[in-house]
Amino acid sequence: MFNLYVATNEREEDEERRRRDDGARMGRASHSRQVIQAVAQICRPSRSRNLDRSKQQRGTELLDDYFVCNSALPNTYLRRRFKMERHLFNKIIIVVCNHDSYFVQKKNVFGAMGLLPQQKITATLRILAYGASVDQVDEITKMGKSTILESLMRFC
Template sequence: MAGIKPSPARPRSESGNPSTTLRRFSGNGEPVKKAVSQDEKRRTREAEKAEKLMHLVCWGPKLYSSSSSSFSSLDNVIDSMIQRNQDAFREILNSVNPDIVEQVFKPRKRRYIHRDREGNHRQLMKEYFEENYIYLPEYFRRRFKMQRELFLRILNDVKAYDDYFIQKRDAIGRLGLSSIQKMTTAIRILVYGYVVDHCDEYIKIDENTAIETLMTFCKVVIGVYGEEYMRPPNEADIARLLQEGEERGFLGMLGSIDCMHWEWKNCPVTWHGTHKGRSHTPTLILEAVASKDLWIWHTFFRMPGSHNDINVLYHSPVFDSIITGQIPLVNFVMNDYYHTMGYYLVDGTYIPE
């Protein structure tokens, strides 16, 4: 129609970026460009330059497969890379804020925490191991789950097997952690499930060293006692076990077997129903066979806490060696009957209905 004129097109920026689109405000109606902080633009440019600088310093330029294949060694690649990019590197370095360059290339010191491990060693000795110790033997037994004599015997065997547990001096001549401190750390983690932060506060040992000490202690214990413990008894062991049982009035007894419930603190909620038993808390059952002198040669640990001892015994491999004939025969006479198989003493009897 002749009387109607089309409205002029809305002005747009050359780049087409919506953030720089001209807007019309009320008032005089003149197009005004959206104000952007100059400081923000400058900070963005400085950050981009610093990022490029760090890329060149840390990673270097991109190497294409076609060009890198012509180099015979890594030194030639590095020399060519520096030669091709030194101009770009110098340009970026000169244009970046000196404060940013200083912050990027500022040497970072390793954080050092002074732990009084010497004082902690003296405190441990004063509390448990010196002649006039502070805590009585029953306190040591409750806190370390073993007698002091057994602890010291294991400590001597571990030190003789691996010099990791022998106290040494570091690069500056300062004494490191003592063998008692390292073994105490491993025992506390195994017995109580201590976190490494608690060990750091109590024994003055950092996280990495505590984990390393625990792993080394477990490997050393397996190496030292693996051939004696956690194996089926041989003929000499069976003869000794039968003699111990006969002295106590139990002919043919090979040891005591029992099941104990270990609380599973971090058990998933969906598994609570299958792992709750008489204690009404999620547990896992440990079956073990031990002799009078606490020689443990059989363990079975995986059954949920909702099972009773008979169910655990059905799944246990404790009788597999007898079924397959791998264990020596036991010969004894009781009540005028000749027996060729031994038995285990339990703490209760289940009579089937």
């Protein structure tokens, strides 16, 4: 009887010791997990804010400068800049927009109008004709790098 009582006590003590060890291990693990999560939050690179490129304003300026009937700049500027007449450029826009709907101006999810076809094709022609870099084209058309490269790939 005595041996049975001692064995039961030892078993209970062993189980209690295991529970304490497991609890301490779990506490250490959860503390380690918390430390790792905190470090990950600190080290995680934050996403850069979206730039307000005023792309709508730049699109209307581009239209006003070159492509409307009573443009601000004479036809010689368009001819010198794009190495073609206005009617040829407009014909290219029509053909490209009919071929690929990517170049057609659409509304985005928020209801704001997207880029004009003239902006996308101007960026593409600048790169192809002059070997301009994406940064140079970005300054002219106010488009992002990924949009310029997508326009170039779809045009080609």
